[in-house]
Amino acid sequence: MYIIIVGGGRLGYYLARTLLDEKHEVLIIEKDAATVQTITSEMGSISIKGDGCETAVLAEAGTNRADIFISVTGEDEDNLVACQVAKYKFNVPRTIARVRNPKHEIIFKKLGIDVTVSSTAIILEYIKHEVPTNPLTHLLSIEEKGVEIVEIKIQPDSKTVGTAIKDITLPPESILALIIHRDSKPSVPTPATILQAEDQIIAVTSPDTEDLLRTALTGS
Amino acid sequence: MKVVIMGCGRVGAQLAILLDKENHKVTTLDINVDSFRRLPPEFKGKALLGNGLDENILKKAGIEEADAFIAVTQGDNRNIMAAQIAKHIFNVPKVICRIYDPLRRDLYSMLGLDALSPTTIFAQMLKEKLES
Numbered sequence: 472m473y474i475i476i477v478g479g480g481r482l483g484y485y486l487a488r489t490l491l492d493e494k495h496e497v498l499i500i501e502k503d504a505a506t507v508q509t510i511t512s513e514m515g516s517i518s519i520k521g522d523g524c525e526t527a528v529l530a531e532a533g534t535n536r537a538d539i540f541i542s543v544t545g546e547d548e549d550n551l552v553a554c555q556v557a558k559y560k561f562n563v564p565r566t567i568a569r570v571r572n573p574k575h576e577i578i579f580k581k582l583g584i585d586v587t588v589s590s591t592a593i594i595l596e597y598i599k600h601e602v603p604t605n606p607l608t609h610l611l612s613i614e615e616k617g618v619e620i621v622e623i624k625i626q627p628d629s630k631t632v633g634t635a636i637k638d639i640t641l642p643p644e645s646i647l648a649l650i651i652h653r654d655s656k657p658s659v660p661t662p663a664t665i666l667q668a669e670d671q672i673i674a675v676t677s678p679d680t681e682d683l684l685r686t687a688l689t690g691s
Numbered sequence: 692m693k694v695v696i697m698g699c700g701r702v703g704a705q706l707a708i709l710l711d712k713e714n715h716k717v718t719t720l721d722i723n724v725d726s727f728r729r730l731p732p733e734f735k736g737k738a739l740l741g742n743g744l745d746e747n748i749l750k751k752a753g754i755e756e757a758d759a760f761i762a763v764t765q766g767d768n769r770n771i772m773a774a775q776i777a778k779h780i781f782n783v784p785k786v787i788c789r790i791y792d793p794l795r796r797d798l799y800s801m802l803g804l805d806a807l808s809p810t811t812i813f814a815q816m817l818k819e820k821l822e823s
Binding site: 524525526527546548549551552553555559560572575578581582600661 | 744745746755766767768769771772775776780792794795798801802
């Protein structure tokens with residue numbers, strides 16, 4: 472696949488490395504001449520100097536034959552415009568934008584960007600996961616299907632400890648996929664499985680029902 | 692008319708003053724407090740410090756009741772993003788933005804943004820002046 476990356480900073484650099492290893496054709500568009508030089512000396516001529524929002528630069532980069540266009544500069548507005556130009560001027564089928572401000576994710580989606588990645592939101596989620604009192608963590612979101620995979624921790628003082636799964640009313644379209652017990656042994660939950668303190672439950676749910684699922688499993 | 696102007700540079704401040712004189716309700720937004728020095732003491736509108744790409748700041752500026760939104764910061768992309776937020780998220784009836792880059796302006800005009808390129812306009816004016 473031909474993949475164009477706008478922004479040759481740390482993120483763009485390692486992204487290019489990974490994609491090259493997977494035998495993709497990669498081009499980095501970067502404003503800073505010194506950064507372009509570093510990339511060229513380390514990875515070969517896979518980088519051009521220019522503004523990834525400019526039509527002329529994108530034309531030179533052959534954006535019209537790109538399969539994926541990824542913008543990972545440090546500025547949200549630049550990532551938005553670069554992706555919009557790629558999408559609407561060059562008809563790139565898939566555009567991916569890095570978003571610094573998590574609140575901008577919804578806006579980007581409304582404005583036609585196919586995929587947004589918010590580093591801030593991801594780091595927050597990881598940190599929340601390490602806070603012992605936080606019962607629900609998002610593991611994976613399959614956005615185009617409206618489905619997400621979450622982890623729910625059963626606290627020792629939870630009202631549902633000792634309850635069988637068949638006695639718990641789960642919200643519609645929520646499925647318990649896996650339980651990892653205190654002793655790190657995983658098992659596939661059955662209706663007879665009894666919830667125990669410190670169980671970690673991996674479940675499939677939707678953004679609308681995740682609160683109901685958490686309440687059902689933790690009793691609070 | 693209630694107007695929110697993002698960017699209180701020379702153009703933004705000038706526009707704010709003109710509209711204020713005609714008794715429109717003007718709110719100017721800028722990320723630099725020094726920019727507001729361009730507004731004279733008799734300016735009756737509001738000056739709000741903050742980033743116009745932030746929905747909360749836009750709400751504070753009264754974008755939900757605004758009749759018009761103008762984006763005239765120094766950054767083309769910032770103007771484009773703010774104008775799209777005003778138009779597509781807050782449904783402001785009249786949204787105008789400045790885009791210096793003529794090619795980018797053409798693209799966003801095609802996408803339905805009311806955008807002006809001072810570069811094209813001023814070059815045209817200079818040409819006409821030369822020929823007159």
